[in-house]
Amino acid sequence: MWRGWTLTVKRWKAGNVGPKLTEAFVPMAFAPGDACQFDWSQEQVELGGIVQTIKVAHFRMAYSRQMFVAAYPRETQEMVLDAHNRAFAFFGGVPARLIYDNLKTVVDTVYTGKERQFNRRFLTLANHYLFEPVACTPASGWEKGQVENQVGNVREWLFTPLARFACFAALNDWLATRCRELAQRRHPAQSQRTIADCFAEEQPLLRPVTAHFDGYVEQMMRVSSTCLVRVDRNRYSVPASAAGQAVSVRATADQIRIVAQGEIIAAHARLFGREQLICDPWHYLPVLDKKPGALRNGAPFVSWDLPKSIQAVRDRILKQPKGDRAFVELLMMAGEAGLDALTVACELTLEGGVVNASVVMNELRRLISPNLPEAVNNVPDGITLKTEPLANCQRYDHLLGARNVH
Structure with missing residues (x-):
């Protein structure tokens, strides 16, 4: 009996339901700048x-x-x-x-x-x-x-x-x-x-923009023993002095910044691939000072795109005895003087023909040492020479002759 009533209701609904209504919306209006x-x-x-x-x-x-x-x-x-x-x-x-x-x-x-x-x-x-x-x-x-x-x-x-x-x-x-x-x-x-x-x-x-918003997302990380932090499946280098420390990593749409004690200690362009290594070789100079052998096979240095003059000098020095240590000392000095100064020093060394770390370091020191001011002689008028002495090299010959006699 209930089944019959159900079929009757279904037939009634099918015959009495009107056309399906289209969903309705309210038109929207907005004020300027709203x-x-x-x-x-x-x-x-x-x-x-x-x-x-x-x-x-x-x-x-x-x-x-x-x-x-x-x-x-x-x-x-x-x-x-x-x-x-x-x-x-x-x-x-x-x-x-x-x-x-x-x-x-x-x-x-x-x-x-x-x-x-x-x-x-x-x-x-x-x-x-x-x-x-x-x-x-x-x-x-x-x-x-x-x-x-x-x-x-x-x-x-x-x-x-x-x-x-x-x-x-x-x-x-x-x-x-x-x-x-x-x-x-x-x-x-x-x-x-x-x-x-x-x-x-x-x-x-519109409300004027008075200051740009620093749109970073921040997370705390610990720097690995290899001076790296991992962000979004990629690794970025941090100065060796921060190894093992907790740092703030700030990621923006196009940059990775590492902050320690309120100061930015490293910044890299952000990459979006996977398992990429982004290193700044300068971050590893303190490690090289203790482990100069890492210069030959260390990942940050193998792919380091140095100027051609520095590459030429490096290749020559590494073939010399204790070349690793010698070139590391040059890099340590360039860390303070700048890579441009080292580039010029290497160019001057190559022009001179004698290529070793001592010559490069001497050229580098000459480039970065301050120019000494010209000496000013304040000589009283009473003791100024009226007739300046002439140079006479025969005096040295006389001395040499006297020495030979004895």
């Missing part, structure tokens, strides 16, 4: 001859529709911080609010309704630039629909066909130029004006 929307997209490009997947940060001013995009290897927090620095520099100011999805790099915890616990480092950025971060309701992308649509348009306008550039810097310069060019299109809601015209109205209402 809001900017943010999102990420994933694109394909060719960088340095290699096709790879990259992340693109999208910004869109909600009133003027002025957009800005920047490309990165990934969408980690330091990339988010750097993207905001670039966007505010491009816009020439900061809007009152920025609207986001609930990104893990922005939002730590999503509570009921609009309440959010924002990431502490991200809040530091927001407090620095004095904008209000706003997180969308989960699964409500329409709250930032402009930038959602922009993602698809940018893929068609800028990444189809495949974009080809030498590096991220060249790609980002081109993207910024294209954002300015695309602003010459008609504004979608104000058809008599261009996006650039509307942005010219909006830009003076």
Whole structure:
């Protein structure tokens, strides 16, 4: 009996349900300078001859529709911080609010309704630039629909066909130029004006950027016995004096900085491959002083791209007895004088034809020693010679003859 009732209800619903309603939305309106929307997209490009997947940060001013995009290897927090620095520099100011999805790099915890616990480092950025971060309701992308649509348009306008550039810097310069060019299109809601015209109205209402935000992400690490710290599967060198110590490693979108006792002791360009070794040979000079044999096979020195004159002198000296120690002493001295001074000293030594560590060190000392001031003789007028004596070398012959007699 219940089965029969169920079938009857289903037939009734099938015959009485009207056409399916289309989901409805509320049109959005924004005041000039009020809001900017943010999102990420994933694109394909060719960088340095290699096709790879990259992340693109999208910004869109909600009133003027002025957009800005920047490309990165990934969408980690330091990339988010750097993207905001670039966007505010491009816009020439900061809007009152920025609207986001609930990104893990922005939002730590999503509570009921609009309440959010924002990431502490991200809040530091927001407090620095004095904008209000706003997180969308989960699964409500329409709250930032402009930038959602922009993602698809940018893929068609800028990444189809495949974009080809030498590096991220060249790609980002081109993207910024294209954002300015695309602003010459008609504004979608104000058809008599261009996006650039509307942005010219909006830009003076943005909060001026008074100071650049240092967008690093920090973590504490201990320097290994080989004077290295590991960041994102790559290893970077640190001065030997910090071996075994705890240091602060600050990663930005393009740099790794190592800080100890409040001072930067090392800085490297950031790489995004895997298992790469990035060494500054000067960090290892104190180790060479105790272990000069490491000069021949030590990884920092094997790949050291020295000037040709230094390479030529090094190859000659290493073939001489105790050459390792002698060349290390030259490097120690160059650590204070500078590599340019050592380069000139090696060039002078090669021109002279006698190549050994002593000659190079003598040339180096002559280059770096201060020029002595000319002697000033303050001789009283009463004892000044009226007739200066003439040089007479025959006197030495007379002395030599006298010595031979004895």
